[in-house]
Amino acid sequence: MLRIPGKLDLNNQVDRDISLVPLRGTRALVYPGNLRLSGRKVAIKVFRFGPPTSEQALKRIYREVASWRELHHRNILPFLGMTTQFDYTISLVSEWAAKGNAFDYVQSQAVDPRPLLIGIANGLDYLHGRKIIHGDLRGHNVMVSEDGQAMITDYGVSSLVDAEFDQNAAISAPGGRSIRWVAPESMESYGEVSIQGDVWTFGMTILELFTRQPPFYYISGLRAVIGRIMDGQPDRPNGPATCFRMTDAWWNLCCLCWARDPWQRPSMPDIIRIIERMCADFYEIRGFLLNMLPPCFVFQVYFPLR
Incomplete structure (x- = not known):
């Protein structure tokens, strides 16, 4: 195996905590760990299949x-870097997220x-501005910091692993969960x-976090899920908890992201402008209602923008 370049090399600098059950993803196991010198807590993503065998x-x-x-x-x-000291393969080391992933976080x-x-x-716009395609955006690939900030992870890992790691292992990895977020054209172009495609998955992530369920959670079987994706966009959810916050404006944004023609989908800067407009309209309406209410009423709307 090639020597890891110096600025990436964390060999003999990180300890893995194997006393806890690791989080299991389609491509890797994620363990908590610590940097030896600073004691800083980190996440260690250990791939579930062997490393590439070619130098290239x-x-x-x-x-x-x-x-x-x-x-x-x-x-x-x-x-933060890489190590080859665990399980005879490459591991990626990232900052630890105190509140776990976004899907689990919104279950409350x-x-x-x-x-x-x-x-x-905002994070996806930043990646696209640097010509980085995420390829597997969903709630489990967004971590949440101690102060509740969303932090995208696994950017670029999907295409990199599928292209460069052992192909048989990659193909046999259980990707049934992430297929629910995938754009139709990706089905037709072998992934x-x-x-x-990232814009499509952003729309699916909106749906996922509002409903607290994976897209098409009511459909089982890989073939059936793929067939439903090819049939068109998801149905609008009608659960009371979802409807409370998923306004027409948010649903319309999802529909824009799910345009069947990929070139008709908005860019991330367009999406951010739409969200900013939604927020501005929200506070304008809120201020109007507050001014109209009698002093004896208390009107409070929960929409914490941090």
């Missing part, structure tokens, strides 16, 4: 992840998903990723 593939991986280390944005989970009815979605939109 390893060089591409090192080149790709080196660019991730240069990403600096409050809605991007900081990537008290959590409003809208501030998270605003952060996800090719694109900026427009």
Whole structure:
């Protein structure tokens, strides 16, 4: 195996905590750990299949992840480096997120998903501005910091792993959960990723976090899920908890993201402008209502933008 470049090399600098059950993803196991010198808590993503065997593939991986280390944005989970000291394969080391992933975080009815979605939109816009395609955006790939800030993770991992790691292992990995977020054109082009595909998955992530369920959760079986995706966009949810916050404006944004023609979908800057307009309209209406209410009434709307 090639030696990891110096600025990425965390060999013999990180300890893995195996006393806890790791989080299981389609491609990796995620363990808590610590940097030895500082004691800083980190997340160690250990791939579930062996490393690439070709020098060319390893060089591409090192080149790709080196660019991730240069990403600096409050809605991007900081990537710290790599190690080969665990389970005979490559592991990626990132900052630890105190509140776990966004999907688990919103299972509490008290959590409003809208501030998270605003952060996800900003983070995805940052990635696209640097020509980075996420390829697998969903609630489990968004972490939540101690102060409730959304931080996108696993950016670029999907296409990198599928292209450079052991192909048989990658194909056999259980990807049934993430297929529910995938754009129709990706089904037709053998999993090719694109900026427009990321926009589709952002719409699916909106739906996921509002409903607190994976897209098409009521459909089982890979073939049936793919068939439903190819048939058209999801039906509008009607659960009381979802309807309370998923206004017509948010649903219309989802529908824009799900345009069947990828080139008809808005860009992330367009989406951010739409969200900003929604927020401005919200506070304008809120101020009007507050001025109209008699002093004896207390009117409070929960929409914490942080």
